[in-house]
Amino acid sequence: MRLKNKVAIITGAANGIGLSIATAFVQEGAIVLLADIDEEKVIYEAKSLAINGAITLGIKCDVGDTIAVKNLIQIAISQFGKIDILVNNAAVAIGGNIIEMPETDWDKLMNINLKSVYRTIKETLPFMLKQKSGSVINISSTQAFRSWNNWTAYAGAKGAMLAMTNQLAGQFGKDNVRFNSISPGAISTPMNAKRAELEGTAFLEKSAAQHAMNRLGTPMEVAMTAVFLASEESGFVTGEDIKVDGGLCTLPRYTE
Numbered sequence: 001m002r003l004k005n006k007v008a009i010i011t012g013a014a015n016g017i018g019l020s021i022a023t024a025f026v027q028e029g030a031i032v033l034l035a036d037i038d039e040e041k042v043i044y045e046a047k048s049l050a051i052n053g054a055i056t057l058g059i060k061c062d063v064g065d066t067i068a069v070k071n072l073i074q075i076a077i078s079q080f081g082k083i084d085i086l087v088n089n090a091a092v093a094i095g096g097n098i099i100e101m102p103e104t105d106w107d108k109l110m111n112i113n114l115k116s117v118y119r120t121i122k123e124t125l126p127f128m129l130k131q132k133s134g135s136v137i138n139i140s141s142t143q144a145f146r147s148w149n150n151w152t153a154y155a156g157a158k159g160a161m162l163a164m165t166n167q168l169a170g171q172f173g174k175d176n177v178r179f180n181s182i183s184p185g186a187i188s189t190p191m192n193a194k195r196a197e198l199e200g201t202a203f204l205e206k207s208a209a210q211h212a213m214n215r216l217g218t219p220m221e222v223a224m225t226a227v228f229l230a231s232e233e234s235g236f237v238t239g240e241d242i243k244v245d246g247g248l249c250t251l252p253r254y255t256e
C-alpha cells in the first residue's frame with residue numbers, strides 16, 4: 001500500500017498505459033480519478049476498479065478543453081479535498097511528414113498532447129503548493145530522444161514536456177512539489193494497435209527489434225515506474241526522466 005489514501009488524477013485513463021497506472025495506483029491504496037474523453041469506457045473502467053472497496057471516479061474530460069480540465073480539478077477537490085498525484089498521460093498519435101502535415105493536425109496534436117499539460121498543472125499546482133506536497137508525472141516518450149520519420153509534431157510535444165518538467169521541478173522543489181517524467185519505448189497498447197492497423201503489423205516487429213530486449217513493453221511495466229514516482233520512495237527525486245524502454249535508447253548498436 002505505497003499510495004494509501006493519496007488522491008491521484010490520471011488523464012487518458014480509459015485505455016493502455018493510463019488504465020494500467022490507474023490499476024496499479026488502486027492496488028497501492030490510492031483514491032483514483034480516471035479522466036478520459038471516452039465517457040462510457042472511463043466510467044466502466046473506474047467502476048471495475050472500485051470492487052473490493054477501492055475508491056475511484058470515472059470522469060469525462062477532454063484535456064484539450066480548458067473548461068473541462070477546470071471542472072475535473074474542481075471535482076477532485078470538492079470530493080476528496082486534495083490532489084497528491086497528477087499523471088499527464090492523455091495523448092493522440094498523429095503522424096505526418098512536416099511538409100504535408102496540415103496545420104490543423106499540428107494544432108490538434110499540440111493542444112491535446114502539450115497544452116493539456118499546461119492546463120492540468122495550472123489548475124492543480126495551487127492546491128499542491130498550499131498542501132506543501134505533490135507529485136506530477138508527465139508521460140513523455142523516447143521519441144523525444146530518437147528520430148523516427150514523420151513524427152515531428154508528436155516528438156516536439158514530448159520534448160517540450162521534458163523541458164516543462166525540468167523547469168517546474170527547479171522552481172517548485174522548495175515547496176515539496178516534485179515533477180518527473182517517464183519516457184516509454186514501444187508499449188503494447190491500443191495506440192500501437194491502431195498504428196499497426198494503419199501501417200501493417202510489420203511495424204510492430206521492426207519496432208520490437210530496435211529495443212535491446214527485443215520486445216515491446218507492457219503498460220504495467222510503465223505503471224510500476226509511475227507508482228515509484230508517485231510514492232514517498234522517490235521523495236528526493238525531481239526533475240528526472242525515467243526511460244522505460246527495454247534499452248531502446250542504448251542505440252546505436254548492431255542490428256540485423
Ligand SMILES: NC(=O)c1ccc[n+]([C@@H]2O[C@H](COP(=O)([O-])OP(=O)(O)OC[C@H]3O[C@@H](n4cnc5c(N)ncnc54)[C@H](O)[C@@H]3O)[C@@H](O)[C@H]2O)c1
Binds near residue numbers: 011037088142
Ligand atoms: N504506446 C506506446 O508505445 C507509447 C510510447 C511512448 C509514449 N507513449 C505515451 O503514453 C501515453 C499513453 O499512451 P497509450 O499507448 O496508452 O495510448 P492509448 O491510445 O492506448 O490511450 C490513450 C487514452 O487517452 C485518451 N484520450 C485521447 N485524447 C484525449 C483527450 N483529448 N482527452 C482525454 N483523454 C484523451 C484515449 O481515449 C485513451 O483512453 C501517451 O502520452 C503516449 O504518447 C506511448
